[in-house]
Amino acid sequence: MKIQRLTYLSLGSNQGDKLKTLQKAINDIAENIGSIQKISSVYKTSSWGYEGEDFYNICIGVSTYLQPENLLRKLLEIEKKHGRERKKTNEYSDRKIDIDILLFDSEIIFSKEVTIPHPRMLERKFVLVPLVEIAKNTLHPIEKKQLYSCLNSSTDSSLIEKISAKLIRPIPLTEKYNYIAIEGNIGAGKTSLAKLMSDEFNAKVVLERFADNAFLPKFYNDKERFAFPLEMSFLADRYQQLIDDLAQFDLFKNLIVSDYYIFKSLIFAQVTLQKEEYTLYRKIFDIMYREISKPDLYIYLYQNTNRLLDNIKKRGRDYEQNIEASYLQKIHDGYSGFIKTEQHLNTLIIDVSELDFVNNYKDYKQILRKINLHNSTIST
Numbered sequence: 412m413k414i415q416r417l418t419y420l421s422l423g424s425n426q427g428d429k430l431k432t433l434q435k436a437i438n439d440i441a442e443n444i445g446s447i448q449k450i451s452s453v454y455k456t457s458s459w460g461y462e463g464e465d466f467y468n469i470c471i472g473v474s475t476y477l478q479p480e481n482l483l484r485k486l487l488e489i490e491k492k493h494g495r496e497r498k499k500t501n502e503y504s505d506r507k508i509d510i511d512i513l514l515f516d517s518e519i520i521f522s523k524e525v526t527i528p529h530p531r532m533l534e535r536k537f538v539l540v541p542l543v544e545i546a547k548n549t550l551h552p553i554e555k556k557q558l559y560s561c562l563n564s565s566t567d568s569s570l571i572e573k574i575s576a577k578l579i580r581p582i583p584l585t586e587k588y589n590y591i592a593i594e595g596n597i598g599a600g601k602t603s604l605a606k607l608m609s610d611e612f613n614a615k616v617v618l619e620r621f622a623d624n625a626f627l628p629k630f631y632n633d634k635e636r637f638a639f640p641l642e643m644s645f646l647a648d649r650y651q652q653l654i655d656d657l658a659q660f661d662l663f664k665n666l667i668v669s670d671y672y673i674f675k676s677l678i679f680a681q682v683t684l685q686k687e688e689y690t691l692y693r694k695i696f697d698i699m700y701r702e703i704s705k706p707d708l709y710i711y712l713y714q715n716t717n718r719l720l721d722n723i724k725k726r727g728r729d730y731e732q733n734i735e736a737s738y739l740q741k742i743h744d745g746y747s748g749f750i751k752t753e754q755h756l757n758t759l760i761i762d763v764s765e766l767d768f769v770n771n772y773k774d775y776k777q778i779l780r781k782i783n784l785h786n787s788t789i790s791t
Contacts, residue, residue: 413476413610413613414476415445415474415475415476415613416474416475416476416477416515416516417448417472417473417474417516418445418472418473418475418482418512418513418514418515418516419470419471419472419473419512419513419514419542419545419546419549420440420470420471420473420486420510420511420512420513421468421469421470421509421510421511421513421529421532421538421541421542422436422437422468422469422470422471422508422509422510423466423467423468423469423506423508423509423537424466424467424506424507424508424509425458425463425464425465425466425467425505425506426464426494426505426506426507427494427507429466429467430453430467430576430578432493432494432507432508433453433467433469433508433578434578434579435493436489436490436493436508436510437450437471437578437579437580437581438581439489439492439493440471440473440486440489440510441581441583442581442776442779442780442783443485443488443489444473444475444477444482444485444486445473445474445475445476445477446473446474446583446585446586447471447472447473447580447581447583448471448472448473448474449471449472449545449546449580450469450471450545450578450580451469451470451471451541451542451544451545452469452541452544452573452574452577453467453468453469453573453574453576453577453578454467454468454469454537454540454541454571454572454573454574455467455468455571455572455573455574456468456536456537456569456570456571456572457569457570458505463505464505466537467574468537468538468541469541469578470513470538470541470542470544470545470546471545472545472546476613479512479515479518479520479522479524479525479527480522480524480525482512482515483512483524483525486510486512489508489510490508490509490510493507493508494507494508495507495508495509511529511532511538512525512527512529513527513528513529513532513538513542514527514528514529514546514549514551514552515527517550517552518552519552519553528551528552528553533551533554533561533565534565534566534567535567536562536565536567536569536571537569537571539558539561539562539565539567540562540571542558543558543559543562546558547559581783584612584666584779584782584783585612585614585665585666587707587708587783588666588706588707588708589665589666589667589707590657590666590667590669590704590705590706590707590708591608591666591667591668591669591706591707591708591709591710592668592669592671592672592706592708592709592710593605593608593668593669593670593671593710593712594671594672594675594709594710594711594712594746595711595712595713595714595746596712596713596714596719596739596742596743596746597719597723597731597734597739597742598714598718598719598720598721598722598723598726598731599712599713599714599719599722599763600712600714600722600763600768600769601670601671601712602618602619602670603768603769604670604710604712604768604778605617605618605668605669605670606618607768607769607775608668608779609668611779612666612668613666614666614667614668615656615666615667615668616667616668616669616670617652617653617656617657617667617668617669617670618669618670619649619652619669619670619671620648620652624641624644624645624648626640626641626644627641628729629641630683631731631733631734634683635685638683638684638685638688639684639688639692641683642676642679642680642683642684642692643692643695645676645679646673646676646680646692646695646696646699649671649673649675649676650673650699650702650703653669653673653703653704654702654703656669657703657704669706672706672709673699673700673703674700674749674753676696677692677693677696677749678742678745678746678749679742679745680692680693680696681745682738682741682742682745705755705756706756706757707757708757708759708782708785709756709757709758709759710758710759710760710761710782711746711750711758711759711760711761712761712763713743713760713761713762713763713764714763714764715764716736716739716740716743718764719739720734720736720739759781759782759785761778761781763778766778
């Protein structure tokens with residue numbers, strides 16, 4: 412299990428649109444470092460150690476799974492992205508963005524790459540004032556004093572002014588949603604995405620147990636004969652799994668990600684069952700459906716048919732190799748109908764036909780960005 416750590420960062424800017432630069436840096440930190448827990452007010456101070464434009468300074472608290480060296484590396488990348496040019500000299504100068512690691516939990520680190528706590532943080536009121544605002548009672552791990560006491564003892568007499576402008580805290584995905592269901596056609600990549608998100612957010616993952624279904628290989632060889640027992644066995648198994656897993660509260664995981672939703676059973680049943688069989692199946696389904704928790708977000712991964720067939724071929728399950736394009740189209744049509752009629756679900760459709768989110772990290776991040784930007788308002 413990955414361990415989440417709380418780090419405090421100092422951000423400053425004295426060039427260009429300073430507020431805009433700080434907000435962009437905050438957004439990038441939220442996307443690449445971890446969830447931002449707190450953001451201080453913005454403080455204006457004179458340049459430190461040289462004559463230059465006034466700085467805008469803030470401090471933020473971030474929960475991250477990164478180790479300190481990786482944290483520093485990613486912060487340097489964010490600085491560079493937003494125009495920071497680090498010079499080899501130690502002289503102070505103007506900068507579009509400056510990001511420093513102040514604290515990393517209660518750890519004391521002296522390495523070639525990073526020193527924590529920041530060795531000069533107690534000398535600088537432009538660091539201590541915003542930091543005390545969001546972490547007043549946190550202990551400085553070397554001084555063994557609370558930060559507000561460190562501020563009271565500071566000999567820095569420079570002026571610091573709180574301004575009225577406010578920066579926006581990006582809401583992390585784990586605060587937006589408790590339960591995300593990922594759906595898609597056969598071979599769309601829903602299981603792969605569920606696993607990636609589970610690892611990214613230390614979430615509990617609920618994966619469909621299709622590999623254990625003895626009817627599945629028989630169904631692909633003789634669909635008419637084995638359609639009803641297959642769909643009934645899937646329905647019973649999905650119902651039992653969701654009832655059990657969604658009812659369990661995990662103290663260490665506040666997000667559940669599943670690679671299916673119970674309505675999948677009805678979609679496939681519409682395609683595979685005869686009319687009389689489907690009527691009976693629907694009666695049983697409706698009884699079960701009332702007992703199932705609904706996801707806070709329902710994601711449908713769309714892949715074009717040719718890409719689906721390629722994915723099915725690559726993963727090499729013998730019983731899937733005879734699946735036809737027409738069958739995949741029927742499944743997609745079933746999902747399309749479901750999405751149009753089930754307006755009480757918070758639905759997000761993502762076209763992944765041109766993305767390789769399993770092997771390309773940028774593609775995966777693009778999907779997460781779409782999820783984070785999604786408007787969670789649903790129809791009532």
